[in-house]
Amino acid sequence: METLTFDTQLKITLGLIFLLGIPHGAVDHILLQKKQQCTKSQIQFYTFYLGLIGLYVIAWILFPYFSLVVFFLISFYHFGQSQFSDVKIDEKNIAKKLLYMFWGGSIISGLFYHHYDKLIQFFLETSHFDQTATVITPFSLYYFFLTSSVITIFLMAYILIKRVNSRKRFLSEIGIFLLLHLAFFTIPPLLAFALYFAIWHSLKVLYDEYMYLGEKRKNFDLTHFIKELLPFTLISIVGACILLIAFSYFEFAISPFFLTIIFLSVLTLPHSVVMDSWYQKMKKA
Template identity: 35%
Template sequence: MNISLYFFIMNSITFIFLVCLYALFFIYEAIGGIKIENQIFYCSMLIIAFGIPHGALDHILFFKKRNTSQVKFYSIYLGLVLFFILLWIYYPTLSLTLFLIISAFHFGESQFEDIDIKKYSNSLLLYLVWGLSLLINLIFYNVDELNVLTTLFKDTEPFYYLYNHKFVTYGFISFNLVTIGLLFNLLHNKIINWNKLLSELFLFGLIHLTFFLFPFIIGFTLYFVILHSIRVMKYEYDFFKKESNNFNLFVFVKLVTPYTLLSLFFSGFVFILSSKDIISISIPLLSLIIISAITLPHAIVMHIFYHEK
């Protein structure tokens, strides 16, 4: 491969992802796998460490784009959180389905935030289909593991039917073909060039490889931490840096710390209640509820931020 083309394809985030992929694969093979308990513990720590901070600036980003009162913003934001929690209590399967769709759109939108895509008529479809491809690929390569994990807890058993092998296989083929077709359509409409297309296809292939090589929890953590959370935080940092030359990493950490600590305290408190059986919800389901409840308003704020940049 031509050296200049290689560097077009291999941006900094992709390079970090590839290094971590190689390193973790060799470690994983050397020790003969990682116990599920350790996977859950260490991956949860990484998701919390990077996932919560990447959404801790929603209030600041929103007010950079919209002139709305703080009372109105927080009322709507917290109202959406409460709404999704209640939806989970009464309609868990519907809630999981909505969570996957919202997450898919959010992942796809963040993936293409560096492209001037406003004039592309299929931009919303691209975001959704790319994200759905990501999630269906993760499920496809780990469907047997997911079925086992789902049946470990009584309150997650209803989700077993979402991982139907035939549906997952059809979805895997369909969403991947449509995603690749839409990427070529971006090239056809001159929204991206060949270098960007090859970069996206290269990364898409790396994600496939990651989900194929690793168990569900590790594969998702690698994607979520490096390709999503760090990528979004880098974009947020660059945005604030453009607004002020005095902005630096220390200031950025100060900005994300208050709401990160608040979220950690609340999540930890709820998990303790679950472990003590004060809340009769398993920790895996509780994790889904908390993450999805936060994701809904976060995805809306980031959509406004990306769309009005």
Template identity: 30%
Template sequence: MNRIENIAKALGIILCLIFMLFFQNNLTVQLALFGVILIAVGIPHGAIDHLISNPKIDQKGLFKFLLIYISMIAGYSAVWYFIPVVALLAFLFMSAYHFGQSHFFNESSLKNYSLLLYVSRGGYFLFAILLGDWEATKLILSPLVNLEYLNNSRLFVLGAFLFSTLLAQNLFGPKFGKKHILELVILGPILYLSPLLIGFVVYFGFWHALPSMMTEYKFLRSFKAYDSFKKFAIQLLPFSLISFVGIGLILFFGLEFLDNTQLILLFFVLISLISFPHIFYMDSFLKKQN
């Protein structure tokens, strides 16, 4: 499975380079690739949270799980509606932690100060994406926050994340390996120079979603009900389809009232809503595995 992950990551790097050189301003092609990766691995990796929580879940347990899951989404929706800036900051923090965690799936148990390592590592790559294609980021987030004051501080912010994640790993472990160095030195700058949508979906898809899905499969295949990839893939379908249809319908009706930039912002809000409970369940699952 490591071979599959490495091939996917190499493909991700190649895609970023292609879009940097040839499709920097072609939004249609960018959206097409964005949709393909999101459908293939992005949303499906979070579609089995109920199974990683309890592989032997019954109908009553599933109902209780869905009630909690939907309540978390509803609560976070209220935060987005009433205090959107707080919701945005919370999403950035949670995403940094969640993404950073996926860089250390195969490491030994990280208990001491893992929060600092995860947030700084995920924050470095997340802000490389956001601060790189700066005009696109400002345009999308302009309905929520004015980012003009950061125009001349982007490299300082990114450098601060890089320094903090190097310091955190040096102090608390794990030992630096070739993979860590290559990601920091090569992936970070490539994401910074890539178009916003491409940098995000490549990193989200190949450095987070795919490794997460493979970790889930490795765990679930020890249970007879999911002991083949076909059985595992079937389990991904129901909630993936629900997410696809739900998000698709909201965006479809939004076409009548919103422009392209507002639609992209709405899309990321919707992604944040389904990510919120997923981050908590995935974090609990990984801690139990360790």
């Protein structure tokens, strides 16, 4: 895979994001829907969702470094929450929330650590983030990766063995955790991220959403699910294409890599808020 050019890797990454990554957030408006949802509540939902996207776009323009940190923190929590969404412990449990944060932190920092030279080059090529290398150094990244990984293993042991009483689940999660890091070590960074985000994370969430809607609706099948996914998936893809064309045409000083990051981040913020509410709703059901 190392022989693949950057452009080829980027095309594969975007293809997987468009095919699976974006669709996994395309039914956010349905997940929290009540049986008799009125027009007013729909307007409130879209105002909230689009408002968060708009505010985050402005934040990226005015405070790029702050926005990058926010994106990392949101991603840490969201990835960890989706991984352990089925664990039967109250979502407000502090140990569970810490597990979400450190599991996601280990996953993302592991990807950076295993491909530091390549990934930091993406930051250096974009003037908005060229000072990142002074903060994200190999030394600081190594210790964050090591610390978050160790804490993750201890929290998984505490929650899965002591609280849930499932050694089998603990061993399964340890295996998954190690295999993901092995994949990050052996696969080029863009493809490693795409395979994790699109195939592991997004497919899992899509499956959870499909099973949930199948329980709530009569005669609900895969065809109905795809129809539910299509409208907002297509809208997002068209929006992404317009963004790419606009930045290319006006020759803004930002790399395709960071353009992809910003696009994903502005969708991730409202999506993660919705998913957090949905997971809490599921625990109460």
